[in-house]
Each structure stands twice: as structure tokens, then as C-alpha cells.
Amino acid sequence: MDRPDCDKPVFSERVIVDGTVTPVSLFSDGTLWCLSGGQRCLTLRKEVLGFVTDGPNIRIKTVIETRDCCFPGNRGKLVRNEIVFQSLSEESQRLWCQNLREYIDSLGRPKKLFIFLNPFGGKKTATNIFLDHVKPLLEDAEIQITVQETKYQLHAKEVARTLDVSQYDGIVCVSGDGILVEVVNGILEREDWETAIKTPLGVIPAGTGNGMAKSLLDSVGNPCTPAHAVLSIIQGHKRPLDVATIRQGETTFFSVLMLAWGLVADIDIESEKYRWMGSARIDFYALTRIFRLRHYNGCVSFVPAPGFEGFGEPTSYPGKFTSKVDNKCDPSEVEANKLQKCCYQGTDINLENLNWRVINGPFISIWLHNVPWGGENTMAAPDAKVVLRWLPGLDYYQGLPKITVVVNDVRVK
Numbered sequence: 503m504d505r506p507d508c509d510k511p512v513f514s515e516r517v518i519v520d521g522t523v524t525p526v527s528l529f530s531d532g533t534l535w536c537l538s539g540g541q542r543c544l545t546l547r548k549e550v551l552g553f554v555t556d557g558p559n560i561r562i563k564t565v566i567e568t569r570d571c572c573f574p575g576n577r578g579k580l581v582r583n584e585i586v587f588q589s590l591s592e593e594s595q596r597l598w599c600q601n602l603r604e605y606i607d608s609l610g611r612p613k614k615l616f617i618f619l620n621p622f623g624g625k626k627t628a629t630n631i632f633l634d635h636v637k638p639l640l641e642d643a644e645i646q647i648t649v650q651e652t653k654y655q656l657h658a659k660e661v662a663r664t665l666d667v668s669q670y671d672g673i674v675c676v677s678g679d680g681i682l683v684e685v686v687n688g689i690l691e692r693e694d695w696e697t698a699i700k701t702p703l704g705v706i707p708a709g710t711g712n713g714m715a716k717s718l719l720d721s722v723g724n725p726c727t728p729a730h731a732v733l734s735i736i737q738g739h740k741r742p743l744d745v746a747t748i749r750q751g752e753t754t755f756f757s758v759l760m761l762a763w764g765l766v767a768d769i770d771i772e773s774e775k776y777r778w779m780g781s782a783r784i785d786f787y788a789l790t791r792i793f794r795l796r797h798y799n800g801c802v803s804f805v806p807a808p809g810f811e812g813f814g815e816p817t818s819y820p821g822k823f824t825s826k827v828d829n830k831c832d833p834s835e836v837e838a839n840k841l842q843k844c845c846y847q848g849t850d851i852n853l854e855n856l857n858w859r860v861i862n863g864p865f866i867s868i869w870l871h872n873v874p875w876g877g878e879n880t881m882a883a884p885d886a887k888v889v890l891r892w893l894p895g896l897d898y899y900q901g902l903p904k905i906t907v908v909v910n911d912v913r914v915k
């Protein structure tokens with residue numbers, strides 16, 4: 503990187519680095535230049551997590567990517583590091599702290615996070631991942647955390663339903679995709695879902711599949727590691743994500759990752775008994791099921807995306823749900839129905855007048871994706887964008903398997 507010679511530094515002072523007095527300059531683009539031992543540069547936005555003072559020393563907490571010596575094409579590991587410089591006076595230290603603080607604060611990074619930790623996800627490594635990667639990096643970045651271990655199935659959903667989200671800049675799941683989906687469902691069941699869903703959600707890969715973490719990190723060219731996920735969260739990277747509405751009988755729930763029926767769903771559910779194998783349980787059970795394929799009778803009704811109008815046969819809207827659900831809370835509702843009526847009710851788009859088509863089974867597998875990766879090693883839908891404006895939501899009727907693809911417009915940050 504070339505030093506912006508034409509640019510005047512925002513702040514420049516002589517400090518002691520490695521025992522030598524040397525000028526260090528902070529430029530408006532957030533680069534910190536030091537002339538000791540040749541020119542050295544730090545990019546605050548990308549490499550600096552935070553800083554602390556210790557007597558006359560300013561300790562700058564950084565994270566750097568090491569080189570992979572064996573495979574130079576591969577991305578290296580993220581490693582925490584510290585750069586120490588000593589100011590020459592109290593006033594100089596005060597000004598350094600003020601300028602560094604102002605720049606870091608201007609980056610819009612989160613300051614307070616609520617963390618769900620599922621110690622039972624994947625190979626039960628979430629606690630170690632939290633202690634080895636999440637906690638140290640968040641501490642360096644001076645982010646306050648409240649940690650909630652999940653104690654049972656649907657615990658995260660329960661907490662998300664009542665959590666005072668205004669107290670936090672984000673909710674992070676150190677888990678697999680299951681906990682993230684519970685959190686989305688808990689939030690969308692709240693009366694204040696419209697505000698609550700604006701709380702940024704994050705996921706650190708610590709489960710079996712980790713499809714969401716892989717899709718989000720891969721879309722910006724990062725490897726799917728806990729450290730890269732934490733760094734993205736610290737740096738405040740956000741992107742909108744669609745939510746699919748699924749109706750099964752009288753039950754409504756929401757999905758952000760994928761929906762499976764047939765082979766993939768069976769592998770996911772029935773392989774639970776091999777959880778002790780970690781992520782290998784999926785591959786192992788998939789082989790077992792592929793050798794003994796089942797057939798599923800039913801039909802899929804859908805609204806084709808542009809370019810896919812030739813698939814299936816024309817049909818009319820097959821759902822029993824009428825158009826335009828009312829997502830607003832009606833104060834006249836009796837208390838007993840209040841929660842159900844006031845939570846997010848699904849798309850408010852008129853479903854009846856869309857260009858419906860149908861494909862009749864039998865099927866082996868139906869797998870609908872919001873994001874490209876179903877798991878860390880499964881790129882099931884390469885063309886699925888992490889940001890989709892239109893996402894298939896589903897109506898799935900138990901008993902008579904009939905999937906209706908509808909269009910949804912809720913977006914989660």
C-alpha cells in the first residue's frame with residue numbers, strides 16, 4: 503500500500519516503537535503509518551479490533567491473516583496480535599486515544615451483543631469455539647456480551663420471543679443453523695416483530711451443517727471459520743436476507759436457509775441418532791438412504807423465476823389462504839388470540855393472480871434454498887444469491903403433500 507503523501511495526516515506524533523522514537527501518522531482513510539524499520543502500515547477498518555492503554559503504552563489489538571506455507575493459494579488463519587507504542591507525553595497519549603477512538607467509533611461497529619451458545623450443536627465444540635475464538639476477539643474489540651447457553655430444544659426461540667432487543671446491537675448464535683432459525687422464528691412471533699426483526703443476526707459456525715455461515719462468508723470470499731465469522735461481526739458487515747413462510751396444517755413457521763422434503767429431510771432428521779459422528783453423520787446416512795431410495799407422491803406448485811417459465815404445467819393458485827394477510831395488530835382481538843394475530847403472518851402479496859405452475863411427483867427429493875450452501879460441503883444451489891429479493895415461501899399441507907411456492911418480502915438484517 504502506498505502512503506497517501508498528498509493527504510495531510512489527521513494526527514501525527516512521535517512515539518516510541520520497539521525502543522526507537524519514530525513518527526506515527528493517522529490518515530483520514532483510517533491507515534496508521536509508522537516509519538520505524540521501513541514503512542509499516544495498519545488499516546484500522548480491517549486489521550484493528552481495538553486498543554487499551556497501559557501506563558504510557560498504547561496497545562493496539564490487531565488481527566492478521568497468516569500465510570499458508572504449504573498451499574500458497576489458500577487463505578491463512580486469522581491470528582490476534584498486538585502492536586505497542588509508547589507516547590512521549592500524557593497529552594500525546596490523550597490525543598492518540600481520542601483520535602483512534604473517534605475513528606473506530608465512526609465505523610458503526612456493534613458495541614453490545616447477545617450471544618446464544620448451543621453446547622450440543624455439531625460435535626459439541628461450540629463452548630471451545632466460543633472460548634478460543636469468539637470471546638478473545640470480542641474482548642479485543644471491546645464489545646460487551648451477554649451469553650445465554652441453550653438448555654433444551656426451542657430454548658433460543660423462547661428467549662428471542664421476549665428478549666429486550668433494544669439493549670443490543672445484534673444477536674449472535676454460536677451454533678449450527680438450527681439455533682439461528684429458532685431465533686428468527688422467536689422474533690417473528692413477537693408483537694413488535696417489525697422492529698425486532700431489524701436487529702442484526704449473526705452466526706458463528708459451530709454446528710453440523712453451518713450452511714448459513716458458509717453462504718455468508720463465501721459470498722465475500724472468506725473461508726468458513728469461526729474467526730472469520732467473528733471478524734465479520736466485529737466489522738459490522740450486514741446484508742439483508744429473505745424469510746420464507748411455511749404453513750403446515752395450522753402451524754406457521756419461518757425459514758431463512760432452506761426447506762427440504764423427501765430424501766434430504768429424511769437424512770437430516772433420521773441421522774440425528776448418529777449425532778456422535780459430528781458432520782460425518784450426514785454423509786454416512788445420506789449414503790444409506792441413497793442405496794435405499796424412497797419415492798414421495800405429491801405435487802409442487804410454484805411461481806417461476808424469470809427464465810424458468812417453461813417448467814411444469816400452468817395451474818391456478820392452489821392454496822387455501824386468501825390474499826393479503828393483515829400483518830398489523832388488531833387491538834380489538836381477544837387476549838387469547840392476540841399473540842397469534844399480532845405476530846408476522848407471512849407475505850402480504852396477493853397470491854391468487856400470480857403465474858402459477860405445477861410439477862407432479864413422485865419425487866425423490868425437493869430442496870428449496872434461500873442461500874447457495876446447504877452445509878459447509880454442500881453447494882446445493884449455486885445460483886441462489888445470499889441476497890434475494892424474491893424468495894419462495896411455502897405452504898406445505900401435511901397428509902396430502904402439496905407444496906405451494908409463494909412470494910415473500912420480509913427481510914432480515
Ligand SMILES: Nc1ncnc2c1ncn2[C@@H]1O[C@H](COP(=O)(O)OP(=O)(O)OP(=O)(O)O)[C@@H](O)[C@H]1O
Binds near residue numbers: 679680710
Ligand atoms: N442444551 C441442549 N440440549 C439438547 N438440544 C439442544 C440444546 N440446545 C439446543 N438444542 C437443539 O439442538 C439442535 C441443533 O442445534 P444447532 O443448529 O446448533 O446444531 P446442528 O443441528 O448440529 O447444526 P446444523 O443446524 O448446522 O446442522 C437445535 O434444534 C436446538 O433446538
